Amino acid sequence: MEAVKRALDRISVEQIKLELLGTAYNSSSTFLGRLDPRTLLLWYLFFAIVPWFVHNRTVLLGMFVLMVLTTVLSRVSPYIIFILCLGLISQIGWMFILSLFFGGGIESLLPMLTLTLKLSVISLASITVFSSLDPERLSDGLLSLGIPDTFAFSLSYGYRILPTLLEEFHQILLSFRLRGQRPLQHGLLYWRTATYYLRIVILAFYPLMLNTAKRSRTTIEALETRGFSYGLNNKKVKKIKLSYLKMKRSDWYFLSGSTVYVILLFWIGYLYPKLVY
Amino acid sequence: MRNSILELNGVTFTYPGAEQPVLQEVSLRLEEGDFIAIIGSNGSGKSTLCKCFTGLIPHYYTGDFTGEVTICGQPADGKSVAELSKHIGYVYQDFENQLVRPTVLDDVSFTPLNYGFADYKERGERALALTGLSDLRNEFIWQLSGGQKHLLALAGALAMDPEILVIDEPVAQLDPQHARHIYDILRRLNEEHGKTIVVIEHHAEFIADYCKHVVLMDKGRMRWQKPVREALSSVKELLELGIYPPDVTRAAWLLQSDARLTQFLPLSAEEGNAHMILRQHAIQRNDPSDYMKEQSLTVIREEKSVVQMENVHLSYRTIHKTKHPVLNGVQLDLRQGESIALIGNNGAGKSSLMKLIAGIVRPTAGTVNVKGMTVNGLPPERLSSTVAYVFQNPEEMFIEDSVRKEIAYYLKARKLPDTEERVAEMLKAFRLNELAERDARLLSGGQQRRVSLAIGAAVRPAVMLLDEPTANLDISTKQEMVHVLDTLRSHVETVVIATHDMQLVSEWATRIIVMHQGRIIADGTKDEIFADGLLLRRAGLAQTQLMELSRMLGLPKICSSLEEFVSLVEVKKEVTAIHGSR
Numbered sequence: 001m002e003a004v005k006r007a008l009d010r011i012s013v014e015q016i017k018l019e020l021l022g023t024a025y026n027s028s029s030t031f032l033g034r035l036d037p038r039t040l041l042l043w044y045l046f047f048a049i050v051p052w053f054v055h056n057r058t059v060l061l062g063m064f065v066l067m068v069l070t071t072v073l074s075r076v077s078p079y080i081i082f083i084l085c086l087g088l089i090s091q092i093g094w095m096f097i098l099s100l101f102f103g104g105g106i107e108s109l110l111p112m113l114t115l116t117l118k119l120s121v122i123s124l125a126s127i128t129v130f131s132s133l134d135p136e137r138l139s140d141g142l143l144s145l146g147i148p149d150t151f152a153f154s155l156s157y158g159y160r161i162l163p164t165l166l167e168e169f170h171q172i173l174l175s176f177r178l179r180g181q182r183p184l185q186h187g188l189l190y191w192r193t194a195t196y197y198l199r200i201v202i203l204a205f206y207p208l209m210l211n212t213a214k215r216s217r218t219t220i221e222a223l224e225t226r227g228f229s230y231g232l233n234n235k236k237v238k239k240i241k242l243s244y245l246k247m248k249r250s251d252w253y254f255l256s257g258s259t260v261y262v263i264l265l266f267w268i269g270y271l272y273p274k275l276v277y
Numbered sequence: 278m279r280n281s282i283l284e285l286n287g288v289t290f291t292y293p294g295a296e297q298p299v300l301q302e303v304s305l306r307l308e309e310g311d312f313i314a315i316i317g318s319n320g321s322g323k324s325t326l327c328k329c330f331t332g333l334i335p336h337y338y339t340g341d342f343t344g345e346v347t348i349c350g351q352p353a354d355g356k357s358v359a360e361l362s363k364h365i366g367y368v369y370q371d372f373e374n375q376l377v378r379p380t381v382l383d384d385v386s387f388t389p390l391n392y393g394f395a396d397y398k399e400r401g402e403r404a405l406a407l408t409g410l411s412d413l414r415n416e417f418i419w420q421l422s423g424g425q426k427h428l429l430a431l432a433g434a435l436a437m438d439p440e441i442l443v444i445d446e447p448v449a450q451l452d453p454q455h456a457r458h459i460y461d462i463l464r465r466l467n468e469e470h471g472k473t474i475v476v477i478e479h480h481a482e483f484i485a486d487y488c489k490h491v492v493l494m495d496k497g498r499m500r501w502q503k504p505v506r507e508a509l510s511s512v513k514e515l516l517e518l519g520i521y522p523p524d525v526t527r528a529a530w531l532l533q534s535d536a537r538l539t540q541f542l543p544l545s546a547e548e549g550n551a552h553m554i555l556r557q558h559a560i561q562r563n564d565p566s567d568y569m570k571e572q573s574l575t576v577i578r579e580e581k582s583v584v585q586m587e588n589v590h591l592s593y594r595t596i597h598k599t600k601h602p603v604l605n606g607v608q609l610d611l612r613q614g615e616s617i618a619l620i621g622n623n624g625a626g627k628s629s630l631m632k633l634i635a636g637i638v639r640p641t642a643g644t645v646n647v648k649g650m651t652v653n654g655l656p657p658e659r660l661s662s663t664v665a666y667v668f669q670n671p672e673e674m675f676i677e678d679s680v681r682k683e684i685a686y687y688l689k690a691r692k693l694p695d696t697e698e699r700v701a702e703m704l705k706a707f708r709l710n711e712l713a714e715r716d717a718r719l720l721s722g723g724q725q726r727r728v729s730l731a732i733g734a735a736v737r738p739a740v741m742l743l744d745e746p747t748a749n750l751d752i753s754t755k756q757e758m759v760h761v762l763d764t765l766r767s768h769v770e771t772v773v774i775a776t777h778d779m780q781l782v783s784e785w786a787t788r789i790i791v792m793h794q795g796r797i798i799a800d801g802t803k804d805e806i807f808a809d810g811l812l813l814r815r816a817g818l819a820q821t822q823l824m825e826l827s828r829m830l831g832l833p834k835i836c837s838s839l840e841e842f843v844s845l846v847e848v849k850k851e852v853t854a855i856h857g858s859r
Contacts, residue, residue: 018594025379025417136379160379163419171673174637174657178666179676179732181690182658207676210718214672215374222375225331225367226433230359231391240395 017166019079024159025134031250032074032132037141039251040129043258047125051118059269060117066261067124074132084123092116135159144242149232165212172207176200281347282440282473283307283330288344290325290334298341299325301497307441312467312474314484314505317494318519319721319751323477324370326494327443330475332361349440363392366434368427370445370477370749375430381405381421382414385432392437404432407470408462422623424455431462442466443475448483449749452622452777453819456480460487479751481523482822485509485544493518510542519753524822524839525549531843546825553846555830583739583771584611584634589643591629591795603629605795607643611740611771616762618782619775621792622817627775628669630792631742634773635666648739661687665733665769669744671725672718680704680720680728681713684735699735706764707731723754727761734768741769747778759784779821783807783837791816807835 032040047063054060071081092112099108133141139156143149180200183192223229231237268275284306291298299322307313315323328334335342336358346353349364369375378384386401394400405411408428413421421429427447434442447463448456464487466472478484484491484505491508493500495518501508509515509522512530521527522542529542529552543552586609592602604626611617619627632638633645636652636659645652648663668674677683684703688696704710707727712720717728726746733741746762747755755778762785765772776782782789782803789806791799793816799806806812807824820828827836827845836842 015594021417021419136383156379157377160377160418164373168673171668171670172676175668175674175676177657178635178637178661179687179690179736180658180661182656203676211672214718215371218369218371218374219377221333221337222367222369223377224333224337224358225362225365226375226377226388227359227362227391227437230357231393234393236393237391240393240397241390 017163019077021163030074030132035254036245036247036251037133037137038144039255040133041141044125044129048122051121056269056273057114058272058275059265062265063121064117067121070128071124074128076127076131080127088116088120140242144245169204169208172204176204279308281306282309282349284347286345288329291341293340299497303499305499305502307473309473310471312489313492314476314478314488315492316520321494322497323494324445330443331365331367332358363437364439365441365443366439368430368434368444372427372430376418379417381416381429384429385436388433388436400436404435407435408432424451424623441473445477447476452817454817455623481509481521485523506541509544521752525826527839528843532848546822546829549826550829552849554849555832556845556847580613582610582612583648585646587644589640589645592641603795607797613770615771616785616787617773618786618789619773620782620818625792626795627792628744631775635664635742636660662736663738664740665736665738666742667729667733671729674729674732675717678716679714680709680717683717683728684731687736703731703735722749730761734765737768739770741772743774745776746774747781803837
């Protein structure tokens with residue numbers, strides 16, 4: 001219990017903020033981060049959809065190896081990998097326990113492994129792409145692929161406002177704590193304390209929403225005075241804005257490399273469908 | 278006569294749903310290259326007037342609008358906000374909400390990009406250069422300080438190279454040196470780049486130093502538009518509206534004989550120096566040795582210690598995973614009954630120091646003791662009956678839907694038997710009875726502050742910490758705050774205020790702690806601290822006009838109140854004539 005408490009102590013709102021923003025914006029230093037957003041989005045489109053329809057374990061395993069490689073290349077924050085592993089393990093864990101109830105044994109693990117493999121490929125692909133694309137380039141990439149202006153803008157604005165919101169949430173939470181009363185006894189398994197915190201976390205959302213609503217008035221006016229609606233759906237503006245996007249040689253290498261790898265994979269998978277198990 | 282750049286002709290505007298018009302028959306004419314201050318008490322229509330300039334009224338707020346607006350020689354009628362905005366840059370009072378992009382360069386070039394300029398980045402860069410932000414071009418918005426954010430909002434407004442700049446309260450949240458910096462930039466834009474600048478400003482000393490004309494608004498009407506000296510010399514009229522002219526001007530007005538009522542008055546300390554002289558018999562009346570005695574008396578009364586800090590260090594983690602030190606070895610002892618002002622420039626560590634006392638953050642090294650409890654790592658709930666912390670932004674303290682419930686929250690959480698009485702007592706003490714059932718978020722700035730103080734006082738804490746209690750308030754509301762703070766004295770043992778407001782410090786504090794780069798560089802009484810001009814400058818603070826003038830005139834002490842000052846000086850016999858224009 002003490003260990004959990006210490007771990008919880010270390011997780012502060014400030015910490016989460018830094019981690020989140022670090023993941024979101026610190027990406028242009030990696031190889032994948034320098035690729036064109038359109039390349040990454042196309043690449044992602046393939047690896048997020050195709051694994052669902054593949055049952056060949058050799059192919060899946062090959063894809064998994066590639067994903068691990070790209071994940072390493074994109075230098076993802078260990079926190080996020082940790083959360084992913086936690087999710088996968090707990091998922092497989094409770095399904096295994098469930099299968100034991102219905103008379104399954106160790107052998108029931110294998111088909112579950114296939115599903116887990118699919119899920120890991122897709123999750124790792126998402127992590128790779130979204131940690132290599134900062135919200136700005138993601139928004140511009142989507143824009144160039146024909147997503148409406150307003151959606152692309154809200155995406156990037158959402159990230160811009162996130163730290164402000166987190167900070168304010170933190171402050172409001174503090175207000176609750178500074179004026180509130182924590183249960184005097186923790187209760188069995190800390191349930192009293194846990195309920196107390198859960199309760200104020202939920203309550204803190206209401207003042208946050210009201211304050212945000214108040215603030216957004218200025219933002220909307222400012223968008224107007226800064227010509228936002230003038231530039232909206234204006235082809236010329238869009239062209240100027242996206243003019244920095246360019247498919248470089250590394251983009252083509254990356255795309256063609258991945259294609260060749262996938263073709264080889266399907267070929268090997270066709271020849272040896274049961275390479276592993 | 279110079280070209281007019283903006284003209285309003287008989288403008289009347291009523292917000293939808295409102296019964297009274299906010300603007301009534303306003304006619305005014307701004308000349309090219311002017312530097313204009315718009316003054317008036319809260320709710321006199323200043324911001325609404327400025328929104329007419331940009332076309333937000335009537336295009337965005339579709340109320341009842343009559344009259345004509347002409348911008349750069351063309352009627353504004355029928356033009357969209359976007360078209361008008363090419364000529365006018367607008368910086369809001371809550372400028373943070375005006376920054377919509379993640380990085381500095383992105384934000385500053387946002388406007389030119391929207392208008393489809395291929396050279397939008399160069400335009401952005403140019404605006405950054407004008408405001409001195411070029412080195413920060415790749416920083417993220419949330420890493421900037423308040424002052425830098427304000428400059429960025431200004432740069433964003435400049436990127437389109439507009440003829441007119443409108444700035445709503447440029448210096449409300451800045452320390453005096455940063456405030457000067459902003460005004461120096463505005464002056465350069467005005468003089469070297471020929472921009473017409475309109476500010477809404479409460480600080481008469483800035484108006485006196487930088488502006489050329491003044492427009493006075495009162496209850497939605499324009500009273501007059503006058504050159505700055507003539508405007509600020511109308512002391513009586515301004516005071517009646519709750520607007521405070523510079524201290525020197527007020528002193529000169531108090532000193533003058535009634536016969537010369539129409540005379541122009543001095544506006545700055547230098548002019549005051551030429552205008553006034555030390556009273557002949559003042560020295561006998563206020564013997565310096567007497568004054569020393571008085572001072573030593575206050576030192577003798579040693580009270581019980583309430584807060585002790587032992588060699589406290591604090592550092593934060595940054596996004597680059599480096600440690601950023603905020604406090605470096607702070608040693609501090611706060612005693613019962615003290616009114617402590619914590620001063621220093623933005624980022625000196627004032628807020629961090631207060632957060633340590635309230636147990637909100639934990640020191641990286643050293644110990645903090647409050648009333649015999651070691652605070653390090655105690656949950657804030659445990660401390661809340663001993664320390665009350667009032668945030669800089671009152672809105673972040675509002676967690677209920679009425680003023681009464683806000684005040685009662687702490688008491689109810691502890692199921693105190695005298696909840697009802699205490700709430701009633703607080704409502705009365707802070708004059709909130711009429712507002713008790715309203716939602717605190719919808720009150721005016723001054724009222725919100727009063728609520729936030731009442732919330733803190735209801736706890737009856739030993740220590741009360743206030744972060745910038747007078748920021749964003751107009752001067753008359755601020756004056757009122759000083760009284761409210763006196764109310765606080767009867768509920769709380771020790772009050773600590775972090776502030777830039779030297780006026781407040783000089784009127785209220787009994788002890789001053791000066792912080793600079795995470796250290797305490799001075800700690801003493803008002804007279805000790807204020808006498809040291811160098812120290813104040815190093816801490817990024819400015820002297821008030823009265824302090825400066827007291828020194829220039831060689832008064833036996835540095836005066837902090839107008840009454841004291843006026844009792845020590847008189848008007849020179851042969852006054853050098855002051856001219857209307859500056």
